[in-house]
Amino acid sequence: MIRRRRYLAAVTCTAAAAVVAAACSAPGSDKSSSAGGSGPIKIAVVDAQSGQLSSLGAWELKGARLAVGEWNKAGGINGRQIQLDVFDDQGDPTVGTTLARKIDSEGYVAMIGTAESAVTIAMAPTLRQAEIPNITSGQSPGLVAVNSPFLFLNGPTSTTYDETLAKYIVDKKGIKNIALITNNGSFGKGEHDAFSKALASRSVTPVADQVVTSDQKDFSAALTTIRQKRPQLIFLGAEEVESGLIVKQARDLGITAPFAGAAPQGTPVFLDTAGAANVEGTIVSSPYLGNDASDAARKFAAAYKAAYGQDAELHGAKAYDGTQILLTALKTSNAATGKALADAIRSTKYTGLLGNFAYDDTGVGVFATAIGTITGGKLVAESA
């Protein structure tokens, strides 16, 4: 029938038009406001602001805001103020990828975050395609494996943390009887692999290697198995809260061996969750050993305390350094975007709270950490 044919034709034409329209629009091409012109320079902070990892997001935001506040007070970049907008990725890689497309379409020139390696890795392809440089707090070696010219780390990788830790534990202290307990998330897996490799290169085999899930609440089985092997030291490869719970339950089970770990072990959340008495003697590998470690650290900690009423710690310091590098690169490149900004970041040499940053092709800028021990509830540096 003619009516039916006309109806079919109309539908087909509309469908074809829609397909053509979709194909014609370039992916996320709304680069209106901040591309090298006027108006505020828009930077996105993407982190878990809710969920179990939200403390990392809160710290990172504070560090970034502190840096941006300093620059804005000094006049911004070429007279343009820096605008920091916060996005909550809920610690979920899927939400992260949605946010990556969002910050692309809304004209952000760079991204600070996330503190969660799995989310950062998920967002990397979209940001690479959109040519948005990203300075992340993640430390998983998986980030380096992504091989994106737009991804930079604001701290060392797990490999560095654990190599330094293994060197201290095995070479300096002579401890060979070591148990591992790590989770199977992105960070935990990275820590497990990096530390195992560092031990293997010293011909040390761990006496126990227990893997737990990221959501696990009861570690009786894993810890009792470890207890039976009587290790001299237990390596922790889990985030702040989970490792705190592991330590608390381990002490309840009668395990007296000291613990060792990297970044999460240097945080107040770990200390509070486990209980200060339980973490006494924990060996921590961290590039930021405390707010008294240097003049720069004291100055940073004072500013942080004045702005937020809380004590500064590693993650805030990392975000502060990363944001300072980004802002320095924006200045030297005259508020460039895309590849030019990424190149400017790579060529920025910066002396920060974590050490001397000099980025290489892999996006890593710092290659050393220090060793500290938790003594009397505080992180105390070990003399090298």
Added chain:
Amino acid sequence: MQVFLQTIIGGVSLGAIYALVALGFSLVYRTMGLVNFAHGNVVMVGAYLASTFYLSVRLPFGLAMLIAIVVTGLVGVVIERVLRPLEHKDFDLMLIGTIGFGVVLEAVAVLIWGATGRAVRSPVPARPLDIFGVRVRTYDLLVLAVAALATVGLVLFLQRTKRGAAMQAVAMDHEAATALGIHVGRSNAMAFVIGAGLAALAGGLVGPLLYVSPSMGGTLGIKGFAGAVLGGFGSIPGAIVGGIAIGVLDSFAAGHFQGYSELVTFVVFTVIIMVRPTGVFGERTVNRA
């Protein structure tokens, strides 16, 4: 052998918490035919309230818990009141309403207490007991004792008091109950309040065991719900058995399958439910459209 026993102990202590959460689920389902998807987040609210009164206001632990239970019960009253117009009209919307309330509770918790969360020190400072090489935390014994008391109290309430009997009558046939002069709305409100109170009890108890954060309701809610279904949804003894079973199953799965423990726990759960869909103590007490 020691690993086996220790795993059971660990599983039972968390299992007692899951059992309390499951009790709340089962009670509301039994009397109202409603699955309260906000239950996990009510546990979280209870945990926050108890820890706030215990840590910041520095009340004794028991008193802090009592206040938390009362305040959370009020939250339960509010939820039931808001959802009451939907009660006998659109059941599915009521279900979705509870999901919505869950989201609201989590957002409000973040607004009030921040996203980071807090650790709660144990109110029982004694060292763990050592029984033939197996370590038992004294706090875990407290949790088990409180959970047992709560269950006994609930069963007595439902079977021996007039209000409890009225609640069961409403569950069986709400029109006949109305004909007998039972105020259905008030009875449902009471069920909700008791459910919320149980949730607050679970939340307050779990604080020193784990870490209080706005997202803690998720896992606890799911495992508690699984426990309730496993034991027979709507059955009070079933909720206890199911909750503890999930806790012990979780613990053993973690011991044997390490990183895959969650997968194993829920596969076993699925198999059991497929074999016996009404759960261990399955009873069909609720007859809802």
